[in-house]
Amino acid sequence: MFKKTAVFILVLVLGLSLLALSCAKEAPAPAPAPAPTPAPTPAPAPAPAAMSPAEFFQKNTVTNIVPYSAGGGIDYAARLVASFWPDVTGGNMQVKNKEGGGGVSGSNLVYEAKADGLTIGTGMWTTLVNQQYMGEKGVNFDSAKFLYIGDFSEDPKALTLSAKVSANNLDEMRQMKEVLLGATNPRSSSAIVAGILLELLGLENVKIVPGYPGTSDIMLALGRGEIQATILDTVQVKENAAKGWAKPPVVLVSTAKQPLWPDSPLLGDVVKLTPQNQAFYDMSLAVMTTKTFYMTPGVDKAKLEYMRDKYMEMTKLPGFQAAAKRAISGPLDPRRGDELEPKVAAAIKVMSGDTAQRVNELIERRIVR
Amino acid sequence: MVFDALLQAISSFGSAELWFFMMLGIIVGLIFGIIPTVGGLLALSLFLPFIFKMTPMQGLPLLMAIETVIFTGGAITTILVGIPGTAPNSATLLDGYPLTQKGQAGRALGAGLAACGFGSIVSSVLAIALVPLVLAMVMELRTADMVFLVLMGIAFLAVLSRGSIAKGLISGGLGMVISLIGFQQVTGVARFTFDNIYLYDGFSTIPVVLGIFVIPEIMALAVKGGSIAKAGAFIRGMTGIWQGALDVFRHRRVAIESSVIAFVVGIIPGIGAMVATFVAYGRAKQISKHPELFGTGVIEGVIAPECANDGKECGALLTTLALGIPGSESMVLFLAAMMLVGLTPGPDMLTKNLDLSFTLLLVSLVASVVGVIICFSLAQHLAKIALVPARILTPVILIITSVGVYAGGEEMYDLIAFVIFGGLGVLLKKFDFNRPALVLGFILGDLFEQNLFLALRLGGPFFFLRPASLIIIVLILLVFMYGPSKKLLLRGRGAAKV
Numbered sequence: 008m009f010k011k012t013a014v015f016i017l018v019l020v021l022g023l024s025l026l027a028l029s030c031a032k033e034a035p036a037p038a039p040a041p042a043p044t045p046a047p048t049p050a051p052a053p054a055p056a057a058m059s060p061a062e063f064f065q066k067n068t069v070t071n072i073v074p075y076s077a078g079g080g081i082d083y084a085a086r087l088v089a090s091f092w093p094d095v096t097g098g099n100m101q102v103k104n105k106e107g108g109g110g111v112s113g114s115n116l117v118y119e120a121k122a123d124g125l126t127i128g129t130g131m132w133t134t135l136v137n138q139q140y141m142g143e144k145g146v147n148f149d150s151a152k153f154l155y156i157g158d159f160s161e162d163p164k165a166l167t168l169s170a171k172v173s174a175n176n177l178d179e180m181r182q183m184k185e186v187l188l189g190a191t192n193p194r195s196s197s198a199i200v201a202g203i204l205l206e207l208l209g210l211e212n213v214k215i216v217p218g219y220p221g222t223s224d225i226m227l228a229l230g231r232g233e234i235q236a237t238i239l240d241t242v243q244v245k246e247n248a249a250k251g252w253a254k255p256p257v258v259l260v261s262t263a264k265q266p267l268w269p270d271s272p273l274l275g276d277v278v279k280l281t282p283q284n285q286a287f288y289d290m291s292l293a294v295m296t297t298k299t300f301y302m303t304p305g306v307d308k309a310k311l312e313y314m315r316d317k318y319m320e321m322t323k324l325p326g327f328q329a330a331a332k333r334a335i336s337g338p339l340d341p342r343r344g345d346e347l348e349p350k351v352a353a354a355i356k357v358m359s360g361d362t363a364q365r366v367n368e369l370i371e372r373r374i375v376r
Numbered sequence: 377m378v379f380d381a382l383l384q385a386i387s388s389f390g391s392a393e394l395w396f397f398m399m400l401g402i403i404v405g406l407i408f409g410i411i412p413t414v415g416g417l418l419a420l421s422l423f424l425p426f427i428f429k430m431t432p433m434q435g436l437p438l439l440m441a442i443e444t445v446i447f448t449g450g451a452i453t454t455i456l457v458g459i460p461g462t463a464p465n466s467a468t469l470l471d472g473y474p475l476t477q478k479g480q481a482g483r484a485l486g487a488g489l490a491a492c493g494f495g496s497i498v499s500s501v502l503a504i505a506l507v508p509l510v511l512a513m514v515m516e517l518r519t520a521d522m523v524f525l526v527l528m529g530i531a532f533l534a535v536l537s538r539g540s541i542a543k544g545l546i547s548g549g550l551g552m553v554i555s556l557i558g559f560q561q562v563t564g565v566a567r568f569t570f571d572n573i574y575l576y577d578g579f580s581t582i583p584v585v586l587g588i589f590v591i592p593e594i595m596a597l598a599v600k601g602g603s604i605a606k607a608g609a610f611i612r613g614m615t616g617i618w619q620g621a622l623d624v625f626r627h628r629r630v631a632i633e634s635s636v637i638a639f640v641v642g643i644i645p646g647i648g649a650m651v652a653t654f655v656a657y658g659r660a661k662q663i664s665k666h667p668e669l670f671g672t673g674v675i676e677g678v679i680a681p682e683c684a685n686d687g688k689e690c691g692a693l694l695t696t697l698a699l700g701i702p703g704s705e706s707m708v709l710f711l712a713a714m715m716l717v718g719l720t721p722g723p724d725m726l727t728k729n730l731d732l733s734f735t736l737l738l739v740s741l742v743a744s745v746v747g748v749i750i751c752f753s754l755a756q757h758l759a760k761i762a763l764v765p766a767r768i769l770t771p772v773i774l775i776i777t778s779v780g781v782y783a784g785g786e787e788m789y790d791l792i793a794f795v796i797f798g799g800l801g802v803l804l805k806k807f808d809f810n811r812p813a814l815v816l817g818f819i820l821g822d823l824f825e826q827n828l829f830l831a832l833r834l835g836g837p838f839f840f841l842r843p844a845s846l847i848i849i850v851l852i853l854l855v856f857m858y859g860p861s862k863k864l865l866l867r868g869r870g871a872a873k874v
Contacts (some may be wrong), residue, residue, distance in 0.1 A: 077421040078708035083715060090428050104421070105786070108576040109559070115573070144559070144566055145573035187834060193564040218562035218830045223701045224646065230699075233518055233834060246700070250722050330428060333718045375833040 060313035061096070063124070068099040071300075072128045074113025076106045084159075084298035085129035088318070091327045095317045109192075111138055111145045118148035122305035124314070127156065132299040132351050134196065140358035141194045141367065149304075151355055154311050155344035157318040158299040160335045162240040163265065164200045164291075165256035167247070171232030177208065177257050177277060180236070186213040189225040189234040193217050193370050196294045197225070197238040200260060202370035203291040204238070207278045208258070214375045229253055240296045241267045242335065260291050266338070286362045287369075293354035299347070315344050378730065382504065385734035388433070389742070397434045398739055401441025402747050408442070409449020409461050410758075411776070416446040416462060418783070420709040424716070432717040432732065437739045439713050440693070443706050444496065444740045445747035447685040451488040452751060455678065456481060456762050457769075458593045459777055463585050464685050467653040470812055471670060471677025473593065478673050481762050485755050486620025487675050488682045489748045491631060494624050495683035496744030498635035499642070499690035503737050507726055510643055510691075511698050517644065520839040522827045524848035525644065529651045529820050531855045532658035544810040551817025552824075554579065562829040574789040578822065581650070582784050583794040585815055590777050591798025592805040598770045603763050617755055623675045624683075630660045630676045631683050638684035642691025645701045646823070649688055654816045656684035662858050686744055690737055697725040697733050 058066075069092065073085045085102045092100040105113035114135060117128035135150040137143075174180045188205075190198040198217060205213050216234060219225045226243065228234045230252030239247070245267050247253035256271040264273070280288055300318065302311060321327055322341035331339055388394055408419040419442050427435040450461025455472035468488060475484035503510075530548070557568045558578030569575040624631050634656035641652040660680035661670045670677050692703030693710070700721035702708040714721055725733050761769070781794045804811050831839040840849065 076705075076708070077417070077424065078702075078712040083712055086425050086428070090425055102425070103786075106577075107785070107787070108573040111576075112573055144569070144571070144576060192559070192561045216830065216833050217564070218826060218833070220561065220646065220826065227645065227699065227701050228519070231515055231518065246720070246722070249720075250700070330716075333715055 060124075060307075060310045063310065064313065064317075065097045067125055068101055069124075070126050071100055071102045072113050072117050072126065073102060073104050074106060074110035074116075074128065074130055075104065077104050080296075081129055081131070081298060087327065087330055088129070088300065088321065090330075091321045091324060092317075094324065094326075095321045108145045109138070109143065110134060111143055114138070115145070115147045117301065117303055118153065120303045122303045122307075124302065124306045124310040127300055127302050127314075128153075129298065129300055131297050132158065132301070132347065133294050133297065133354065135299075135301075136351065136354045136358055137194070137196060137199060137294065140355070140363040141199065142363070143194060150351065152304040154302040154304060154306055155347045155351065156300040156302060156311070156314045157322075157342055157344050158297045158347055159322060159331070159339050159341040160296075160298050161340060161342075162242050162296040163259055163261035164196070164238050164295055165241050165244050165260065165268070165271065166201075166204055166258045167229075167237060167239055167244045167256045168254045169229045169232050169235050170248075170251055170254055172235050172254075175254060175257075177210075177272075180257055181210060181212065183212060183235070186210070186235045187216050187233075187375065188213050188236045188238070189219050189228050190215055190217045190237070191219050191221060191225070193374060194367075196296075197222075198370050199366055200238045200291055200294050202366055202373060203287045204258070204260070204274070205373055206369050207274070207284055207287055207291070213373070215370065215373045216375050226252065241265050242296075244268070260295070262292065286357055286360070287366070289353075289357045290362055290366065293350075293357060301344075311344070319343055378507065381730035382734050384731040385738055388731075388735050389738065391433070394433055394437055394735075394739075397430075397438040398441045398743055399746070401438040402445050402743050402750070405442040405445035405743075406449040406747055406750065409446040409451075410453055411461075411780075416443050416706045417709065419446060420706055420713075424709060424713060427713045427716045430717060432719055433735075435713055435717050436710075436719075436732075436736055439710055440736050440739045441743035443710065444686065444689055444743045447682070448489065448492045448744065448747045448751055451492060451682055451685070452485065452755070452758055455484045455488055456759055457773060458597075459590050459773060460585065463581055464649040464653050465681070466585050466589055466650065466815060467657045467681035467684075467812065468678055469589055470657065471672070471674050474671070474673030475675070475678065476762055480616055480673070481759050482755070483616035483620035483623070483675065484673075484678050485759060486617035486752075487623045487678045488620070489751050489755070490621035490624040491634075491679045491682035492686045493745050493748040494631050495635045495638060495685065495687035496689070496741055498632060498683070499639045499687040500737050500741035502636070502639050503690040503694050504734060507694070507730070507733070510694050511723070511726060514643060514645070514695055514699060514701075517844065518831075518834075518842065519827055520831045520835055520842055521844045521848060522644070522646065523824065523831045524840070524845050524852065525647065526651075526820050526824045526827060528848060528852045528855065529647075529655055529816065530824060531852050532655050532816065540808075543808065544813045547804065547810040547813040548817035551814035551819075552821030554584070554814075555818045555821030556825065558822075561826060562833075572789075574787060579793050579797075579818075580785060580787075580790055581819070583781050583790045584797050584818055585650075586777055586781055587794045587797025587799075588801040588804070588811050588815060590773070590801075591795075592801040592811075594770050594773055595802060596805075597766045601766050603765055603769070617752065620675065620678075621752075624679055627676050627679055629663065630680050633659055633663075634680040634683035635687035638687030639691040641684075642688030642693075642703055643695050645695055645699075645703050648819060648823070649685075649692075649704050650815070650819050652684045652688040653681040654812060654819075656680040656687075657812075662855075690740055693736060693740065694733075697721055697736070698723065 071085045071089055073082050075081050089100040089102050105116055114128060117126055120126035139146050139150050168174055174183055188201050190201055198215060201215050225237050226247055229237055244253055244256055256268050258274055258277055259265055259271050260274050328339060420439055447462055450465040451468055453459055453461035454465040454468045456476055458473040460466040460469055472484045472488060557575055559566050559576050566576060637656050638652040641647050657680045660676045661667045664676055692707050695701055695703035696707040696710055702711050778791060781790050801811060
């Protein structure tokens with residue numbers, strides 16, 4: 008009798024625990040959809056109408072969702088902002104890591120959160136656009152509808168060679184018998200830029216090897232000489248060059264000279280632009296590393312402007328700049344969200360035609376089988 | 377230069393500031409380790425924001441101490457209650473908990489805690505001695521070698537099998553199949569995800585491991601009634617704490633081999649903590665005089681994984697410091713902490729900043745020893761949990777474990793996975809299939825496929841024709857041949873006597 012009772016109690020407790028925990032979940036599980044869902048309608052502010060954004064953010068804690076696991080560059084940026092948020096607003100910000108689906112889960116969560124201004128996300132606007140238009144599974148957001156607070160540390164991509172190869176520039180790279188270029192997955196930013204660059208530069212001897220779990224694995228493979236090339240940020244190239252793993256970039260995917268690599272040619276210098284390849288060129292420029300902060304669509308405009316103002320104020324604090332410098336070798340270069348919006352719109356314009364599909368085909372053609 | 381750096385590192389222990397932050401880390405690490413399922417990642421990520429305002433000699437010893445002693449605390453819960461305190465403590469569950477059930481909680485605790493300290497000491501000494509070689513070793517490895525290193529871990533599936541080898545291999549194979557669910561990095565194809573974004577990354581380790589191990593044990597305890605240990609046997613058993621500690625030295629071959637295996641696994645990025653503990657367990661079983669008793673409560677089954685748990689930390693730290701490549705999941709956070717305090721990992725950490733690197737290695741050693749001493753003093757009191765009646769303990773354990781599973785990613789599907797794998801664990805236990813083999817297959821399956829695909833693309837079908845790969849292949853063959861050749865040898869000796 009006791010045994011049956013015990014088992015019954017066990018099952019009951021388990022069921023109640025599951026029920027209690029399921030009621031605690033705030034956002035619904037995202038339903039997979041090939042097209043972005045419409046933005047949620049703005050929710051009324053929970054506080055009396057008289058409360059200003061300053062008062063609102065002083066009294067309520069903001070949740071900053073990072074769509075990746077703790078410890079990476081994006082997580083660092085989120086924690087940086089969270090630690091200085093009280094200094095400029097008097098309120099609190101907490102960081103929550105919500106990894107999954109290559110960052111899609113966390114971004115979905117921000118998109119579908121209540122539009123009261125208390126949920127923001129940290130990521131890269133370029134990744135949001137790529138995930139949406141390159142066919143990443145499970146995307147429920149529309150990157151055009153996010154409200155961008157600001158970003159900093161925009162870092163362009165660079166094609167770089169392993170220190171173990173003899174080639175030092177593009178011409179010498181073309182003479183190599185075979186060049187293996189490492190990437191994570193076929194839809195990653197490194198694969199996108201690689202596919203485009205190889206096409207624009209006519210590097211027929213270069214093949215893409217996807218499958219590395221992360222950028223640090225790619226960098227290790229570069230250092231070992233297992234792969235001969237890869238696509239990295241200019242800051243990552245500098246770190247790897249310091250370790251003796253990488254050479255200066257053979258080409259920079261940028262329209263402006265980079266202070267870290269003043270002697271490396273820009274993509275526009277080595278490619279003859281035509282109407283046929285202009286879209287690819289524009290798309291490659293749109294894929295860069297940046298630390299972007301964004302909000303749920305539909306948030307009250309006054310709150311958004313307040314957030315943007317406070318973000319810019321924060322980036323001017325000496326403590327913030329010193330802490331940011333520890334992780335970012337290049338210039339901080341913070342931008343307000345309204346400066347960012349035209350860039351996002353331009354990138355979406357490029358991606359929303361058939362360019363994304365054509366880039367997918369380029370990548371597939373270059374993958375080592 | 378190495379000797380000077382070592383002396384400087386030792387002298388830094390004269391600083392009260394270092395001791396303060398290290399002790400703080402020890403206490404936090406033990407608490408987080410003892411609370412089931414919480415683990416090192418959560419502890420480190422909670423303290424990461426505070427590192428912003430700290431100097432390197434404050435923040436890094438704090439985090440290093442947390443990371444080192446978390447497994448020591450985890451061993452206590454694993455042995456006494458049958459819930460892995462952290463995922464890598466799962467291997468200790470196999471013999472630690474049965475020892476508690478047999479009334480030998482004290483001996484198991486003593487052995488587990490002493491093994492933690494032993495593993496840490498061996499690993500720290502190896503790390504300090506091999507600093508010049510580690511960098512070269514890691515840089516010489518290739519993806520091809522990784523394929524066979526992982527395969528060597530898979531070879532231990534057969535060793536882990538108790539009774540029917542076929543059942544062990546079936547369990548391991550099932551684990552590998554489950555590991556293939558999710559987004560395949562090489563081809564970009566989502567397998568068996570049913571368009572569910574949770575399955576995109578595959579099942580998380582925590583719900584799988586806890587479901588497979590914890591739910592069957594809780595149900596068995598609930599059905600059996602009483603308490604984990606009988607009162608009389610328990611009181612007698614607790615006097616064995618020091619006997620357990622001495623067991624580590626009696627079984628020093630197991631302790632040393634486990635620590636060395638774990639150190640090597642720790643150095644190699646991408647293999648993972650759980651591989652170290654299960655491979656060490658498998659090796660201990662291989663060299664034991666009574667391998668058939670493993671899983672029923674043998675002391676080597678506690679010593680091996682606990683030596684490995686602490687043994688891998690210094691190896692992982694060295695790779696993280698020297699290469700900036702995290703040697704484990706927790707080291708990803710440690711890397712972030714290094715950035716926060718203004719340090720750049722890389723060759724400088726083994727040259728200009730060698731003294732700081734040695735300081736961190738010594739912090740790991742000292743923290744482990746101090747943590748063990750604290751746990752020894754508390755063991756008698758903590759162990760009384762084994763006398764709590766099942767009708768009170770089982771729902772509490774179930775709730776704590778469920779909350780721990782959910783807290784990891786705040787994902788409802790983790791709880792569902794926990795229940796599903798719990799059901800699978802119950803079936804596996806009922807029909808005597810090997811659960812550790814399933815877990816090992818789950819951990820290694822995806823890793824093996826990833827590395828194999830990469831190796832084939834990088835080197836073609838003959839990618840294994842490398843000296844390092846061929847040596848590892850020979851070691852794998854030795855793993856398979858060890859058991860049968862030992863039996864042949866014993867039979868031959870028996871025949872000779874007759």
